[in-house]
Each structure stands twice: as structure tokens, then as C-alpha cells.
Amino acid sequence: MHGQTQIIDFQRLKTACSSCSLQDLCMPRGLTADELCQLEALVDEHRRIKRGERLYATGSPFEALYTVRLGSLKTSVLFEDGREQVTGFHMLGELIGLDGISTDTHNCSAYALEDSEVCLLPFSRLEEFARTIPAMQHHVHRLLSTEIVREQHNMLMLGTMRAEEKLASFLLDLSDRYLKRGYSASEFVLRMTREEIGSFLGLKLETVSRLFSRFQEAGLIIAQQKYIKLLDPTGLRQLIGPPD
Amino acid sequence: MHGQTQIIDFQRLKTACSSCSLQDLCMPRGLTADELCQLEALVDEHRRIKRGERLYATGSPFEALYTVRLGSLKTSVLFEDGREQVTGFHMLGELIGLDGISTDTHNCSAYALEDSEVCLLPFSRLEEFARTIPAMQHHVHRLLSTEIVREQHNMLMLGTMRAEEKLASFLLDLSDRYLKRGYSASEFVLRMTREEIGSFLGLKLETVSRLFSRFQEAGLIIAQQKYIKLLDPTGLRQLIGPPD
DNA sequence: GGTTGGTATTGAGCTAAGTCAAGAATCTTC
DNA sequence: GAAGATTCTTGACTTAGCTCAATACCAACC
Secondary structure (H helix, E strand, O other): OHHHHHHHHHHHHHOOHHHOOOHHHHOOOOOOHHHHHHHHHHOOEEEEEOOOOEEEOOOOEOOEEEEEEEOOEEEEEEOOOOOEEEEEEEOOOOEEOHHHOOOOEOOOEEEEOOOEEEEEEEHHHHHHHHHHOHHHHHHHHHHHHHHHHHHHHHHHHHHHOOHHHHHHHHHHHHHHHHHHOOOOOOEEEOOOOHHHHHHHHOOOHHHHHHHHHHHHHOOOEEEEOOEEEEOOHHHHHHHOOOOO | OHHHHHHHHHHHHHOOHHHOOOHHHHOOOOOOHHHHHHHHHHOOEEEEEOOOOEEEOOOOEOOEEEEEEEOOEEEEEEOOOOOEEEEEEEOOOOEEOHHHOOOOEOOOEEEEOOOEEEEEEEHHHHHHHHHHOHHHHHHHHHHHHHHHHHHHHHHHHHHHOOHHHHHHHHHHHHHHHHHHOOOOOOEEEOOOOHHHHHHHHOOOHHHHHHHHHHHHHOOOEEEEOOEEEEOOHHHHHHHOOOOO
């Protein structure tokens, strides 16, 4: 079993960053061939995570960042009394684990929403690399800062939006991200449950479910369980705004 | 007027990082004297902001980070339709502006809550510095990551807490931060309005006001407008948890 | 291929927090 | 130090979203 994993990992190593279709998503543009080569040496492993399995847990030692290579994950923070807040859903090319740098310990947990695969970037090596290549250094700073901005948007969403607006912007955001990855922007299959969507949006699962139904009645979407089709993205966009 | 400002700034420059009481708060431990000296060269200016004035605006070009040297600030993100979400209140020694790295443009705005003063750290120079001193590089990464973790906590708060819990943890957090700065943990004057607290917590100002009154009736605090005294921090802490 | 357990939908009723509004306290400024 | 402008408090009422509960759907796995 372990032996087989080794073999698979070794094969995957050959399809490294330079030939990876997600290169643009997770790595900076404008690296020289030589620099790209060094970058490849950085990614020392791929890891497979089965649906529902955990990639890392809150409190576990931080060693590496991960980029989603296949599938999708969620990250969530836990409160002492068991309450959970999903802090993000992550798809192809997206980077996770940045919160671990702070204390050398992961500050959230990451779970696979479906069978997934991630690239592993040992952070100390990334730091070394960044020291020698300014473009890479700046890229790391940008990645961290972009995560801060993303979370600020989530705070805006959680703090100021009504349920309807939250779900509409959630769907539009997903749609956008699928589009950027070459998938259909109007038709997709959700990888997360109503409860996870609810947790992310600060709503209860029943509310999420009811809203899906309401959006469907209004002719904005088709929602059959996890299957979603956006019929009227403009209409969805118009939902976001002052109640009026 | 401008001349005078120049003189004052020049005087302040002399009380640079090496003799600044906030050194531990905003800069990494374990720099050599020489490194500290280089660090000082980095901070090229102090800036005074009067109460209510803006330090930087969303969309303005990002050039520098700022550390609070005196007073306090708030940062907030704005939604197209005018809704505002306060993303943080920042006091002595705290660093702001990290969200600007992402797009070379500020992604939130910063306003002084009282007459304040900040140290200005030009980011490109900080990057240069970080390239030569690994401890500094790691410190920058940590700062960014810590901001991510802070925002994750805010998301947890916004998404999962009841009004009562939000305000209790807000007060306890403030108390903590005052304590770390050598002020009283149990008695302080709020620098922000009920509306700003509400925006930060995802509540309306009336709700905040009512909660202050309720906490006071319950003997947990004394709240006379901006003056706050925590009578029973343990009681406040017990408010946070499942409704029971 | 039927059983089981997780997931989703929908309804009825409740409640925490919001809205609107009026008045009090405090700060600002001339 | 009086007038005006903010900010804060409190009350009465409304409502969006929650809770509880029952049923339906779907996927996984003997």
C-alpha cells in the first residue's frame, strides 16, 4: 500500500510545474526557464486525500503550503464549544495553509470535499527561494496579501449582507472561479453540502435550502440537490444591493 | 504650518525604532544592533493624522505599511452601495496596510479615531531589507499570516456568534490589548462610536447600545458613553458559549 | 437490490435582532 | 457659554432567519 503510493507520487513528479496547466494560477508569471526549474525542485511531493479526509488539522505543526492540483477542499476554524466556521472553499490552483506561518502551527483545518490531490511546498524552502529571486519574494507577499483581501470581502459579506445577497454572491463567485478554470460558468455541481455553504455564509442549512428553492421559483437558477444551473446571472447580481 | 510639521517630524525621527517602546510589538526580536540600525533607516517618516482624517483610501496606490505610533485607527471596506464593514480597530504598535500589497492598491481605507501618528515603512525598501536578513523575511511572512488568522477569527465571530457573545468577546479582546500595552485591562475609554462597533461586529448601533445597558444591569460592566469598566471579566467570558 | 445513513426540502411557529422614532447626553464651535 | 451637531439611550413594533420536526431524496455498501 505504501509502496504503491510512492510509485504514484514519483510518476506525478514528472508532470511538474513547468508542464502544469495550473502554472498561471499558482505561480508568478515572468520567471525565467532557470527559475522555473528551481521552482520545480521545490515541490517535493504530491499528496492524495480521499473525500472527507483531512489534509491538516488545527494545531498540527506547519511545514508546507499546498496548492490544489485536483478536486477541492474546504478550510474551517473551530470554536472551543464545537461551532465551526468554514473560511473558504478551494479549487484547482488555489493555495492553502498560509495561516500556518503565523505560529508555525495550523490555525485552521483543511478537508477534502471530494477525492483530491495537492502539491506540497515546504515553506522553509520557499523562503530560501524567495530570498534569491525578488520576483518570487514579491509573489509570496502578494499571495499572502490576496488572502487578506479575500477574507476582508468575506467579512463584508458576513457582516452586512442579507441571506439572499449572501447566497447570490456565493453562486456568482463560484461561477467566476469555474469560468477562470475553463469550466462552464453557468452549470456546475456543488462539492459542498448545504450545511457547509451555510457555515461559510453565516446561515443555517435550512435557510440555504429555502433560498435555493426561492431562486428556482424566481427563475434565476435550477437547483437539483448539488446540480446548479444559473439561468439569470444578471438577475442574481441585481439581488445584491440595498433591500429597496 | 508646513514648516512646523517638518521640524516635529525631524525631532520624532530621532526617537527611532531602537529607542521606541513599541519595538517589541512591531518588530522582530533577535535582530543584531547592526540590523536594527538598518531597520531604522527604513522608517523614513512619521505622519500625523487628525481625528476623523483618512490615512489612506481604498483604491489609492499602495506604497508603504504603517505602524500606529500614537492614537488609534480603524480600517474599513466599502461596498458599492455604500455599506461599510469595519475590518479592524488598530492601536499602538499595530501594523496596517498589508492588504495593499495584493494589487499595489489599498483595498480598504484607514481613518484616525483620535489624533494619531503613524510610522511609515516604504514597502519596497522593506522587501529589500527582508531579502538580506532572513529573520526579517520570516517576520514579514509572520505579520501577513497573523493578519490572516486575525481575520479568520473575525469571520468566526461574524458567522457564528450571537450579539451578546460578539460584544463580550469584543470587550475582552480590547481589554487584552490594552493590558499588553501596559494600560488597565479593566478600565478604558472607547475610541470608536457605537455605530463603528456595530459595523465591526455585524450589528446595528441600537443593538450595541442595548447590550451595553444589559451588561451593566447584569453587573458585568459599567458603561457611561465611551467610558468602560469591566467589573466581571469572568462573567463576560461565560457569556461566550452555546446559548444553553 | 434493498437497507441504511447522510443530505435535502418544506412547514409552522418563535425569537433575536432590526427598524423607526423620540428624547437625553455630550462634544464642538463660534 | 449658548447653539448646534453628533452620539447615545430607550421604547414599541416588525421581520428575517432560526428552531424543531416531519418527510423525501440519494448514495454507498453489504
